[in-house]
Amino acid sequence: MAGWSGFFLMAIELLSGRILAPHFGSSIQVWGAVITVFMLALSIGYLIGGHVSVKDPSITKLSIILLTAAAATTPAVLLGDLVMERTFELILDPRYGSLIAATLLFFVPTMIAGMVSPYAVRLLVSECRLSGQHAGSLFFVSTFGSAAGTVLTSFYLVLYLDVNQIFWILIAVSTSIGLSTLMFGLSRIKVVDLEQKRL
Amino acid sequence: MVKITTIVTVSLCLLLVAFSGTAKAETIIYTERSLYRNIIVSENNNTRCIRFSRSNSTQQSCFSLKDPDSILFECNRMMLGALYLHPNPRRILMIGLGGGTLASAVARILPEAEIDVVEIDPAIVRVAKEYFNFQPSPKVRVTVKDGRVFVKRAASNKEKYDLILLDAFGEVYIPTHMMTRQFLVEVKQILAADGVLAANTYCVGGRYDNESVTYESVYGTFFNLKKYWKNTRVIIAKHDGLLPSREVLAKNAKALEKKLLQFGVETSWLLPLFSTEQDWDASARLLTDLYVPF
Numbered sequence: 001m002a003g004w005s006g007f008f009l010m011a012i013e014l015l016s017g018r019i020l021a022p023h024f025g026s027s028i029q030v031w032g033a034v035i036t037v038f039m040l041a042l043s044i045g046y047l048i049g050g051h052v053s054v055k056d057p058s059i060t061k062l063s064i065i066l067l068t069a070a071a072a073t074t075p076a077v078l079l080g081d082l083v084m085e086r087t088f089e090l091i092l093d094p095r096y097g098s099l100i101a102a103t104l105l106f107f108v109p110t111m112i113a114g115m116v117s118p119y120a121v122r123l124l125v126s127e128c129r130l131s132g133q134h135a136g137s138l139f140f141v142s143t144f145g146s147a148a149g150t151v152l153t154s155f156y157l158v159l160y161l162d163v164n165q166i167f168w169i170l171i172a173v174s175t176s177i178g179l180s181t182l183m184f185g186l187s188r189i190k191v192v193d194l195e196q197k198r199l
Numbered sequence: 200m201v202k203i204t205t206i207v208t209v210s211l212c213l214l215l216v217a218f219s220g221t222a223k224a225e226t227i228i229y230t231e232r233s234l235y236r237n238i239i240v241s242e243n244n245n246t247r248c249i250r251f252s253r254s255n256s257t258q259q260s261c262f263s264l265k266d267p268d269s270i271l272f273e274c275n276r277m278m279l280g281a282l283y284l285h286p287n288p289r290r291i292l293m294i295g296l297g298g299g300t301l302a303s304a305v306a307r308i309l310p311e312a313e314i315d316v317v318e319i320d321p322a323i324v325r326v327a328k329e330y331f332n333f334q335p336s337p338k339v340r341v342t343v344k345d346g347r348v349f350v351k352r353a354a355s356n357k358e359k360y361d362l363i364l365l366d367a368f369g370e371v372y373i374p375t376h377m378m379t380r381q382f383l384v385e386v387k388q389i390l391a392a393d394g395v396l397a398a399n400t401y402c403v404g405g406r407y408d409n410e411s412v413t414y415e416s417v418y419g420t421f422f423n424l425k426k427y428w429k430n431t432r433v434i435i436a437k438h439d440g441l442l443p444s445r446e447v448l449a450k451n452a453k454a455l456e457k458k459l460l461q462f463g464v465e466t467s468w469l470l471p472l473f474s475t476e477q478d479w480d481a482s483a484r485l486l487t488d489l490y491v492p493f
Contacts, residue, residue, distance in 0.1 A: 021376035022488045025345025027319055028234050089355065094348045162489035 001066055002138050004177050005116040006145030008170050011153040012073065013038050015163050016106055019076075023084040024098035033098040034106075041107045045114020052115065053122035060185035062123065063178045065115050070174035072109040077167045080105055117142050229330060233322035235372050240330050246271065247330060249298045251369055260298030262331055268307075269463035274399045275301045276464045277424045277433035277472060278364055279308075281397035283451045284422075284435060284443055288312055288361030292353075292389070294346035294377070295367035296323055299333025304462050305364070306339050308455075314339045315360075317349040319367075319374075347376050347385070354388040361391050365398040375491040378410065382488075383417040390438040398434045406493075407432075408483035415477075416485055424472040435473075448473060 016034050017026065024030050049065070084101050091097040117138060124134040157166050228247075229240040236251040248261040261271045270276050278301055282288075289312055293302055296318035306314055316335075318324050321343045327333035335341045342349060346367050353360075363386055367374055376382060378400075386396060396418070400410055414421055419440030424433040443451075452466045459466070484490065 018375075018488075018491075022347060022379070022381060023351065025319070025348040026374060026376055027345050030345075088351065092352075094345065158490075159492040162487065164489055 001062060001177060001181060002117050002120045002142040003145035004174065005066065005069070005113050006142040006147075007149030007152075008069070008145075008174055009038070009042070009110060009113050010146040010149040011157075011166065011170055012076075012106065012109070014150055014153050015166060016076075016102060018158075018163055019080055019105075020084065020098050020101060023088045024094040024101065027094070029095040030098040033095065034102050037099065037102040037107055038110050041110035042114040045111040046118050048111070049115030050118035050122075053119045057119065057122045058185060058189075059123060059181055060189065062116065062119050063182035063185055065112060065119060066174055067178035067182070069109050069112040069116070070171045070178060072112055073167065073171055073174075076105040076109065077164055077171075229326065231322055231326070233320050235320045235322075236369075238322055238326055240326060249326060249331065251372070260300050260331070262298060262300050266463075267332060268304075268461055270300055270304055271463070272300070273426055274401075274431050274433055275304070275366075276462075276469060277426075277431070278366065278397050278399055279304065279459060279462070279464055280422070280424060280433065280469050280473065281362055281364065281395050281435050282308070282455055282459075283448045283470070283473070284437060285362055285393065285395045286451045286455055288395070290358075290360045290391075291315070291362045291364065292350075292360045293317070293364045293366065294349070295365070296327055296333070296341070297366060298331040299327035300331065301364065301366065302339065303331075303333055306336075308458050308462070310338070312338070315349075316341045317344050317346050319343070319345050346374065347382055350382070350385050350389060354385050358389055359391045359394070360389055361394050363390060363394065363396045365396065365400075368399065368401045373493065375493065376488065378406075378413070378491060379486050379488050380413050380416055383414060387417060387438060392438060394438045396434075396436045396438075398436075400432055400434060408480040409486050409492075410434075411477070411479035412481060412483045413486045420475050422473045422475060423478075424474070426472070442475065445473075 013034060016038075017031060020030055020034065024033075052061075083104050087097050087101040087104070091100060121131075121135050121138050124138060125131045153166065157169075161169070225241050225243040227239060227241045229238075231238045237253075239250050239253070241248050241250070242264070245264045246261050247264055260275070263269050263271060270279070288309065291305060291309070291312050291314045293305070293314065293316045296302060296316050302314065302316050305312070316339065318341065324341055324343060328335075346365075365377070365386070367377055390396060398414070400406075411423075414434050414436060418436035418438075420442060421434050421436035422442065424435065425431065449470065452470050456466050459469075484492075
């Protein structure tokens with residue numbers, strides 16, 4: 001899940017540059033705005049994810065985070081043009097225009113996706129001594145996913161698919177991963193319940 | 200026998216001189232790593248060039264120090280062909296400055312015209328002023344901005360241009376958002392009813408077909424000026440899609456002949472390049488804001 005979340009995030013970050021370019025250009029400032037928004041959203045996501053993981057962490061809740069992130073991405077596809085159009089009309093400077101538009105479209109989904117990693121660390125860590133090792137492997141998986149998402153999207157996906165199609169595919173994959181882990185989580189709860197009843 | 204040896208020796212010497220000459224001739228007079236590319240200004244046999252990579256083959260713009268008026272680049276000369284469709288444009292928009300050769304030429308040919316130049320890279324504007332004798336004036340205004348943002352803003356301000364010269368593509372920096380159907384529609388919005396668009400698209404690689412169908416979808420039939428198979432290409436299109444006849448082109452060319460000749464553009468060279476032949480794959484995919492495969 002952490003690996004996919006990294007993939008998902010970087011693919012979206014890359015495409016967001018393409019999405020903003022028609023309204024705000026592809027100057028270095030626009031890329032600066034995109035990266036700023038994503039980093040800011042991620043930092044807050046990490047904070048919230050860590051905070052939420054303290055109380056009753058479960059794979060079910062983690063699945064719900066992933067599903068919410070996917071759902072929160074749909075407005076970027078459906079309302080993207082409208083939001084950018086309005087922002088373009090209201091804000092003359094393309095630097096702040098792109099900053100605001102990127103915030104409106106991508107801040108929430110990125111923040112929610114950012115919650116996945118720290119939450120997953122909590123699920124993996126069983127004892128204090130191994131916490132660093134677990135965190136390390138989780139960072140590895142998630143950042144490796146990011147690299148894969150970047151290269152696959154920019155080298156291959158854009159050759160065959162349009163930006164919206166790629167978005168829908170990312171959302172669909174996120175949803176199916178989220179749903180399957182949710183089922184897995186729920187079935188485990190049932191098993192645990194049954195075992196407890198037997199005892 | 201002696202004769203043959205002399206001939207061989209003389210030709211060898213000549214070859215040597217020729218080679219040492221070319222090896223020495225180019226001097227790099229200025230380099231800068233700007234926000235968007237490497238800028239290299241070099242001089243060679245009284246020709247000053249600007250290019251964006253170390254390799255010699257990708258000159259962007261050159262001008263002759265001996266004859267600063269003459270336009271050395273064929274694609275720039277081809278861009279001036281737009282005047283055959285609209286000999287007296289009042290308001291002109293140029294997207295992409297390069298060395299400023301084209302902008303300076305247009306300003307000299309049409310001293311009454313108001314010219315807006317949009318360039319994304321402030322370093323290019325500086326270099327054009329310093330090394331290529333490009334001089335902004337109240338009639339020639341330069342804006343440092345992304346071309347598409349400028350066009351979109353101009354469209355929302357309901358501005359109109361008689362001539363738009365799109366020269367923003369190079370081999371290094373390819374602004375994909377200025378190759379799409381949506382962009383060309385926005386450009387059309389700011390073209391006057393009889394306005395003309397000329398685009399220097401540097402179609403290298405596999406873009407030729409996509410580019411052609413995209414322009415055709417917005418402007419209908421256009422003049423396609425090509426050289427060296429397809430590597431140098433200028434598209435000249437009209438807002439209303441009504442291209443002038445050969446006779447009208449020839450008449451306008453005749454009227455402009457003297458002015459253009461000053462810049463080294465000969466009617467006998469330029470006029471035959473005008474072609475409406477559709478030599479591309481019509482089933483190629485349109486380039487849109489959602490789909491540019493590079």
